[in-house]
Amino acid sequence: MPSNNLLLEEPIRMASILEPSKPTFFPAMTKIVGTLGPRSRSVEIISGCLNAGMSVARFDFSWGDTAYHQETLENLKIAIKSTKKLCAVMLDTIGPELLVVTKTEHPISLLADESVVLTPDQDKEATSNLLPINFSGLSKAVKKGDTIFIGQYLFTGNETTSVMLEVTDVDGEDVVCQIKNSAILARQLYTLHVSQIRIDLPTLTDKDKEVISTWGARNNIDFLSLSHTRGAEDVRHARDFLSQLGDLGQTQIFAKIENTEGLTHFDEILHEADGIILARGNLGVDLPPEKVFLFQKAALYKCNMAGKPAVVTRVVDSMTDNLRPTRAEATDVANAVLDGSDAILLGAETLRGLYPVETISIVGKICAEAEKVFNHNLFFKKVINYVGEPMSHLESITSSAVRSAIKVKASAIICFTSSGRAARLIAKYRPTMPVLSVVIPQLKTNQLRWTFTGAFEAKTTNATSESALKVALDYGKAHGVIKSHDRVVICQKVGDSAVVKIMELED
Numbered sequence: 001m002p003s004n005n006l007l008l009e010e011p012i013r014m015a016s017i018l019e020p021s022k023p024t025f026f027p028a029m030t031k032i033v034g035t036l037g038p039r040s041r042s043v044e045i046i047s048g049c050l051n052a053g054m055s056v057a058r059f060d061f062s063w064g065d066t067a068y069h070q071e072t073l074e075n076l077k078i079a080i081k082s083t084k085k086l087c088a089v090m091l092d093t094i095g096p097e098l099l100v101v102t103k104t105e106h107p108i109s110l111l112a113d114e115s116v117v118l119t120p121d122q123d124k125e126a127t128s129n130l131l132p133i134n135f136s137g138l139s140k141a142v143k144k145g146d147t148i149f150i151g152q153y154l155f156t157g158n159e160t161t162s163v164m165l166e167v168t169d170v171d172g173e174d175v176v177c178q179i180k181n182s183a184i185l186a187r188q189l190y191t192l193h194v195s196q197i198r199i200d201l202p203t204l205t206d207k208d209k210e211v212i213s214t215w216g217a218r219n220n221i222d223f224l225s226l227s228h229t230r231g232a233e234d235v236r237h238a239r240d241f242l243s244q245l246g247d248l249g250q251t252q253i254f255a256k257i258e259n260t261e262g263l264t265h266f267d268e269i270l271h272e273a274d275g276i277i278l279a280r281g282n283l284g285v286d287l288p289p290e291k292v293f294l295f296q297k298a299a300l301y302k303c304n305m306a307g308k309p310a311v312v313t314r315v316v317d318s319m320t321d322n323l324r325p326t327r328a329e330a331t332d333v334a335n336a337v338l339d340g341s342d343a344i345l346l347g348a349e350t351l352r353g354l355y356p357v358e359t360i361s362i363v364g365k366i367c368a369e370a371e372k373v374f375n376h377n378l379f380f381k382k383v384i385n386y387v388g389e390p391m392s393h394l395e396s397i398t399s400s401a402v403r404s405a406i407k408v409k410a411s412a413i414i415c416f417t418s419s420g421r422a423a424r425l426i427a428k429y430r431p432t433m434p435v436l437s438v439v440i441p442q443l444k445t446n447q448l449r450w451t452f453t454g455a456f457e458a459k460t461t462n463a464t465s466e467s468a469l470k471v472a473l474d475y476g477k478a479h480g481v482i483k484s485h486d487r488v489v490i491c492q493k494v495g496d497s498a499v500v501k502i503m504e505l506e507d
């Protein structure tokens with residue numbers, strides 16, 4: 001088969017497609033991020049999500065207050081305990097997001113070809129011809145002919161509640177628009193996206209800072225999803241802010257690329273960030289539809305070569321209201337994995353959708369099938385070539401660990417790590433088997449104070465170091481990843497040198 005990313009050397013036997021897949025412990029190696037909200041905040045549903053394969057929970061502060069999200073998080077903690085599944089916590093910022101401010105409960109109907117005024121005067125009532133918004137600088141930012149898109153919070157692009165507007169006039173602080181399609185704004189929260197226009201608001205707003213320093217610090221968030229990242233400076237600024245908040249210095253920053261400005265500065269953002277979220281919801285509005293695939297492929301390639309995780313969003317919009325994805329969506333999920341995506345982020349589907357658990361389960365199954373035909377060998381070679389020589393000691397060891405594990409058909413790689421660096425480098429080389437990371441907390445000092453690195457990630461156990469390997473083996477066995485007589489590859493530091501060991505288990 002000529003396709004580069006696919007591992008289908010022989011012409012595939014069509015009947016083999018119908019054979020049921022073997023059940024596995026990991027629904028997929030591709031991680032699934034679920035946004036938690038009204039439809040996914042009970043212990044029962046969250047447990048279902050964890051069992052179905054959600055491994056990161058996203059809390060979107062564009063919506064809800066800290067008390068609301070805390071309640072959801074407490075339920076998540078209970079669900080983690082009872083299901084024994086690990087799940088990371090991601091805080092998603094508001095950033096320079098524009099909102100339609102409605103006080104009325106009545107649906108507002110917008111008619112094609114009519115005109116509507118966007119005003120910063122929030123005391124006005126929203127009507128079919130007047131929509132108050134939370135930003136007074138819009139009239140200065142836009143010009144005649146610009147496109148404005150209004151969608152229900154977490155718009156899916158699949159709804160009759162989104163509307164496209166064209167700017168026809170600017171009148172003081174008001175923006176006059178022509179309505180391009182009829183729509184009914186029927187719920188509370190609507191976001192407004194101005195295509196290809198810079199909104200002069202900070203990427204990390206005061207509200208975001210307040211939420212991070214209270215809710216974020218209290219809950220030791222694993223990831224910050226930095227909405228509307230537009231340049232490397234945004235990431236540096238967020239990192240400075242986190243570093244002043246004790247343990248949050250270890251929080252990973254995932255920059256969300258959701259507008260053309262972020263796209264233009266992609267390389268420098270990737271350099272500063274720990275990971276990238278390809279926010280196709282918003283970016284998909286900013287880009288001409290025929291260019292979206294190109295962004296996805298280019299961005300995933302760059303992330304893969306840099307060894308930084310990439311997250312693709314908005315994959316199964318139609319599952320917000322339906323039990324099955326469309327054929328196009330199902331194919332899109334698999335293609336995202338084949339393009340090199342590390343994770344899939346579900347938004348409206350889990351937050352307000354009717355089938356959060358089923359959505360996670362189906363997406364996980366599609367990812368797992370795609371992973372089976374992912375050409376790891378070719379990927380490995382591409383990364384090795386890209387990194388070149390000389391390689392850092394640690395990278396040379398971690399890439400060798402992956403190579404050895406594949407060569408000896410190991411069932412798992414066990415990695416000892418303190419900062420997570422070694423584990424991430426292993427993941428960079430895309431092993432075909434699960435990686436069990438044993439986080440060994442380390443006491444470090446920077447002259448000013450002592451800190452524990454890893455204390456934060458070490459969630460499962462506080463075993464002493466001699467038994468750490470046993471803990472990992474027992475965990476692997478208990479979860480069906482490792483069986484007697486299997487081979488495992490171990491990657492660890494002994495003294496100052498990093499080593500790879502191949503171990504054949506007895507029983």
Ligand SMILES: Nc1ncnc2c1ncn2[C@@H]1O[C@H](COP(=O)(O)OP(=O)(O)O)[C@@H](O)[C@H]1O
Nearest residue numbers: 416417418419420421422440465468469492493
């Ligand atoms: N078999 C083992 N049992 C317990 N601890 C181990 C074992 N092998 C390595 N370690 C410890 O695990 C830690 C890994 O940390 P480090 O190598 O600094 O990881 P990273 O660079 O990924 O942060 C080191 O402190 C190392 O001594």
Ligand SMILES: C=C(OP(=O)(O)O)C(=O)O
Nearest residue numbers: 279280281282313314347
């Ligand atoms: C994930 C996205 O945005 P939000 O954080 O607003 O859900 C997106 O635009 O794809």
Ligand SMILES: [K+]
Nearest residue numbers: 062092093094
């Ligand atoms: K957000």
Ligand SMILES: [Mg+2]
Nearest residue numbers: 062094097227
């Ligand atoms: Mg958003």
